[in-house]
């Protein structure tokens with residue numbers, strides 16, 4: 001049997017569990033509201049959750065998990081094509097949403113349950129198996145539409161307990177963040193994490209340096225963010241003594257989802273005396289490594305494997321690299337209770353993702369330092385872009401661009417960007433060279449079909465697409481085009 005939230009099922013207390021803006025719930029109130037959701041969804045296979053950054057989303061996901069049902073969090077800004085794919089692929093029987101929120105046409109065929117954060121349901125009893133799916137989270141690959149990673153309850157429990165050890169995370173911790181609730185970072189770590197510990201979380205609704213400063217000076221102890229958020233903090237620090245003081249007094253500052261640039265890490269350290277702790281994970285694996293709270297945070301390292309995680313670096317041919325020399329680069333492969341089970345409806349992709357001995361191929365390239373710490377140096381696939389901490393496949397954007405009538409050929413690359421890490425660039429051969437499509441038009445087109453964070457931030461018009469003898473686009477040639 002797997003219990004994710006003892007603090008909600010064993011005599012929940014009147015201590016605050018969740019706060020979104022000026023609305024909050026104690027453990028006792030959350031147990032009652034989640035119990036009401038659980039009573040509505042129990043016995044179903046999968047339910048979709050319209051994952052706005054609100055109290056209702058947290059209540060919906062927690063209620064669903066307590067009932068032993070799998071939740072499919074939906075990005076409320078997802079475009080019609082992406083949403084249609086996710087709903088068609090995961091086939092939820094119902095969508096949970098905050099009352100009064102208008103849902104798009106792609107969800108029109110689904111039964112809807114309005115989530116009442118003040119409901120008084122029965123205190124839930126958790127009785128599910130650890131291998132049962134907890135979440136289906138959609139994640140981009142290099143080509144085609146996003147794949148649904150099936151994350152079992154075991155993985156949620158294992159990763160949160162491993163982080164508890166690494167970060168000395170306790171029920172006294174108050175977390176603050178402004179992360180979206182339809183990905184692992186904001187949902188599993190940032191929402192389910194504090195609830196499993198019996199601590200609390202304050203969600204900013206949307207990220208701002210003002211919100212971070214306010215909450216950290218008013219009782220919050222930990223901050224989670226993607227590197228873009230830490231970049232914005234680093235930029236704001238010189239003119240914001242309140243932010244400096246708030247960060248200096250925090251117990252733990254954690255960055256993840258993409259590499260934190262050394263420059264931002266060092267600027268924050270210089271201004272506040274605090275070093276940001278980096279951890280490394282994936283939707284498919286949850287968390288694999290972290291700098292420990294009692295260890296030494298250095299810029300550029302994502303720390304050591306978490307308890308229970310087997311991690312190895314391998315050569316191209318699969319030979320393990322044993323050297324801890326800080327130089328020999330290999331692909332990171334991981335195995336452990338933190339792993340996903342499969343890609344929903346994609347046995348081909350699932351099989352390709354694992355080695356014969358059950359390690360997951362991350363596609364991330366790294367070296368290991370003499371003390372065992374992992375330093376990520378790159379990625380195998382150039383067609384995966386990390387922008388603002390979101391993983392985005394070049395192929396899905398190229399497909400969307402090709403559906404625009406003014407586009408004859410399209411290639412998408414990622415370029416370095418100080419704020420976003422990488423920015424999406426669309427290389428276009430126009431259907432009519434006399435009237436090429438503009439950036440705004442293509443950005444709106446992609447935002448409407450896929451999601452706003454997948455929109456190109458720059459468009460470059462080409463006469464011809466550089467291709468090799470096989471007809472394949474030579475993306476490396478594009479940078480100098």
Ligand code: MCA
Nearest residue numbers: 183184185228256257281282283388389390443444447452
């Ligand atoms: C802009 N917008 C548009 C358009 N252009 N909407 C429609 N059509 C357009 N053409 C809207 C956007 O939706 C947004 O709306 C606003 O304008 C600003 O957009 P943008 O510039 O993209 O956002 P930003 O403010 O720069 O966001 C930066 C951010 C964000 C806050 C850092 O990128 C973010 O939240 N990143 C987190 C990603 C994350 O959680 N990744 C975890 C996955 P509005 O103003 O309404 O918002 S990785 C993971 O889970 C693994 C396990 C791990 O390791 O963590």
Ligand code: AMP
Nearest residue numbers: 139256257258259279280281282283391
């Ligand atoms: P996602 O599929 O959105 O879950 O993104 C997972 C990917 O994000 C990983 O495969 C890494 O490439 C990247 N990532 C996550 N955390 C870090 C980190 N701390 N440093 C560098 N890359 C990271």
